[in-house]
Each structure stands twice: as C-alpha cells, then as structure tokens.
Amino acid sequence: MTDGVGREASRSTLRTATVHTGARSIKPILTRCHPVRSFVYGAAGFVGEPIHVVVRPRAGSLGHCGECGGRGPTYDTSRHPRLFECVPLWGYVVFLVYRMRRIDCSTCGVRTEQVPWADGKNRCGNVYRLCLARGTRRVSWRAVALIFGVTWGVVNRAIRWVVEYGLLHRDRGRVTAIGVDDIAVWQGHKYLTLVDQIDQGSRRLLWVGKDRTQATIRAFFQMFGDVRAPARQCVVSDMWTPYVDVITQQAGHALQILDRFHVVATLNNAVDEVRATEARELARQGYEPILTHTRWCVLKRREQHTLDQHRTLKDVLHSDLRTVRAFLLTESFDAFWAYSSAPWAGWFLDTGCTRAMRSRLEPMKRFAKTLRRHRPLLLTWFAAKGAIALGVVEGMNTNATLAIRKARGFRTYDVLETALYHDLGRLPGPVFTHRFC
C-alpha cells in the first residue's frame, strides 16, 4: 500500500516538467465539480501515472492571510509548486499543482496564504478528505484505505479533520434526555464512558470519556452541565455506582432512571454464574453433563429459542437443579417491566427480591441486594415510560461496538474517540459543491 500523498513526482521533475496535455478535458470537469473561488484551473495532463492540474490565482485577486484569513496583496510567490491530492478520477490520482503566495497582511505581516481547497500544510485536499471520511460510514477504515490506495493513517487523519470540524460546528441545543453507558475496549482491559442524547427522534453521541470513574462522568457535567442542566429532564444510566453517585450530585433535579438493558444484563450474569458453577460441580462428581451447551438456553428468552434450544431447555427444566431455580426466578422477573403503576411494580420487586434471598443461590442473592439498594431509581422507570424509547441505550451500545470495530487496527484512545464521534455523533460535515453519500 502506498501513501497517496507520497506518490508525487519529485519537485525537481515538477519544476522542469511540462504538463502533458493528455488530460486536458479534466479542466471543465474540475471547474464544474470542484470550483475554487478566486482561482482558475490551468494546464492539465499526465505526469507519469498521476494527473496534474495547475491552479492559478484569478488575475488581480487578493490572497487570504494564513493566520487571520484577512485579504492582502501578494508579497511574493514560491518558486516551488506544492501538490494537493484531489479525489481520484477514473482510477487516476489527481494532484492540484499550485505555487503558494505569501500575503502582506495588514494585521499579521507577511504570511503564507490560505487556500480554499486544503488546510495548512495538509497535502490531502479537503474534498478528498471528506470523501475518504464519508466512505468509512459504510465500510471499515482499512477497506477505504485499500480502495483509494492510501495508508490507514491518511484515512485516520481525514476522519479526525471531519470530526474536529463537526464538533466545532455542531448544534448543542436543547438536550432533554441523556443516557450514560460504559463500553469495554481492548478485550475488556479498559473502559470508555459514552454519553448519548436519547431524546425521541434525536439520538446521537454527545461525549466520550476515558475510563468509567467518578472523575470521568464529572468531566462530562463540567463540559455540558452548567448551561443546559435546567433543560435536562431525564438521565438514564446503568447501576455502576460512580455514575449513579455523580448523576445524583450533578443532575439531582432530573429524573434518574436505571436502564432496563443493564438490569437484565446483571441478572443474566447472576444466572450464568449459577449455571457455570453447577455444571463444573456435576462434571467433577461424574454426573451426566446435562448442563453442557445450555448457556444460551438459559440466557435467551424462550420465544427466541431455536428448536434444539427449546428441546434442551425442556430436558433441563425436568431436573432438580439450582440452575432451574435461577432460570425460573429470572423469567418471573420479566413481568416487572410490564407494570404500569410504580407502587405495584414496587410490590412485585419486593416479593421477587424476598424469593431470591430465600433461594440459597449466592449470585441471585447478590442481585436481589443490588435491586434493593437501587429500588427508588428502578421505580422511576415507570414515571418515565414513554419519554424514552425502550432499549435505546442498548442500541447505542451496539452501534458503538460496531464503530470501534470498523476503525480497528490501532490501539490509541484518540482513534477510538474519533471513530465514535464520526459514526454516532451526527456531526455536521464541511459543505462543498458535491455531496458525498
């Protein structure tokens, strides 16, 4: 794989080479698809494999100062042309060839000019960077790099530029419901905290933070909290204590809800612990391996079972096992979410917790204790019914995992953050004449 911006001919070749006119017809195409104000396209042709298109300032036009953006007269023009890679055409790499001017700015002094098709010293044109970044919405970063013949780093830098633009220009207007969630990365060795806007009809990633400590979530409130706190009506989170504590301190006026997805996940972990321990014990004692391959039978809802899983579960349920008791407790807990009245749901919760405490199953008892500790927050779910969609946090979590998978290859926090904002932040992109899908 070659670096796209490194495929240029050497500068000395460029200075002496006359651009062959084999690709003359590209000029009207560029003028139409990639117009640049105050500049005109000149000679175009092949220099080796790539196409080079000369760009010139329009006669009498003033350049923009690279520092403040103000207009000023030309001080001098570089003798060495600079190459800017553009969107490839018919499989050919296209470079814009331009001799940069220095501008005599009344505010900053003599400065290198700012050109509308690229930023600073970046040799990848803005439109090309946007094109690469948009490509990664559909396929992995590596696939985009392969398609365009550039390195993974070029794609990464393009996306970072688009994300930085988006974060700067995004609408941070009224956010009334947020969801706080963690996601395990790097094989579960590290965590990220994600804060999503989960208003009906308006879902997006608002913020990403390293780790899942109190300091992490506090950093979010410091950044977003002060201005919009009164507007926030609802905060959904899991039962992770640092989150719950900080949310109570920082957004005490908002309705705090424990997300159903996480409660169910905690319950499933408890059941699976009972099952795994019992399966090991049975194997050690030489019993028939009745619990082997039953993990998903026990964790999945009955209506999602395959025929085989349905049969296996039927066999297991006929036995007198601790796993069966745990499974039946789990199944009965499902009814909790169907209640419409919070007091009755509370009564059901208390009854269920008492049964779990008497079950003599340690993981189930621990789960019951967690539920009792969070009882008030669990019941707010019923007050907020309808305000937020069911499973919204679960959906965001799944999408975050997919976004990270698409960017795989590099293990830095910055890359993960960029990937998440890019895919889930619904950020506005730079606007050009051409819209990339």
Ligand SMILES: [Zn+2]
């Ligand atoms: Zn200036």
